[in-house]
Amino acid sequence: MKQNRESVSPMSNEGRNIYVIGHITDSLLKLLEDKELADISISELCDHAGVGRASFYRNFNSKEDIVRAYINELFDEWKKEWEKQNSPSLSLGIGRIFEHFEQRKAFYSLLNERHLIYLLKDVILDTLEFQPDLPKPDAYAKAFVAYALYGWIEVWFQRGMRESAEEMKKLFEDQGL
Numbered sequence: 001m002k003q004n005r006e007s008v009s010p011m012s013n014e015g016r017n018i019y020v021i022g023h024i025t026d027s028l029l030k031l032l033e034d035k036e037l038a039d040i041s042i043s044e045l046c047d048h049a050g051v052g053r054a055s056f057y058r059n060f061n062s063k064e065d066i067v068r069a070y071i072n073e074l075f076d077e078w079k080k081e082w083e084k085q086n087s088p089s090l091s092l093g094i095g096r097i098f099e100h101f102e103q104r105k106a107f108y109s110l111l112n113e114r115h116l117i118y119l120l121k122d123v124i125l126d127t128l129e130f131q132p133d134l135p136k137p138d139a140y141a142k143a144f145v146a147y148a149l150y151g152w153i154e155v156w157f158q159r160g161m162r163e164s165a166e167e168m169k170k171l172f173e174d175q176g177l
Helices: 013-032 042-049 053-059 063-083 090-103 105-113 117-127 136-158 165-174
Strands: none
Touching: 013 042, 013 053, 013 063, 013 105, 042 053, 063 090, 063 117, 090 105, 090 136, 090 165, 105 117, 105 136, 117 136, 136 165
């Protein structure tokens, strides 16, 4: 079972580490509301989070890693819901991904505003279980869907997410994908 802020004792080493990661993540997201990622120093981030620089470097290699980890955490929630489905269709999955983004519009709009949408690409590839060493038809089919989906998501974010998740699902279906 993956540990999170709610499932470990705050007094354990793991509990303290989850606490530190949570504060660093929350602080970075708050600082991103006012600044570009490049303009946020590690020192400023650690001061804002109330943790030492060693805590940052013990858990992350870069500020981008914080955002990637947070996106992965959000997608883990989506994956759990997805896995509850019994043989779901691609169309249903696409609809649920757009619903996921729509429900967290403030966060994903912030990523778009700060030019960090590219961090979603690897998460989408992982979600669709893309591996370059898959058999040729599977590798190319999964790459096609993953990159098409990423492109659609990026344009949707750039357009200000004006279309609903349901509209995006329908548009995707209308393409015969």
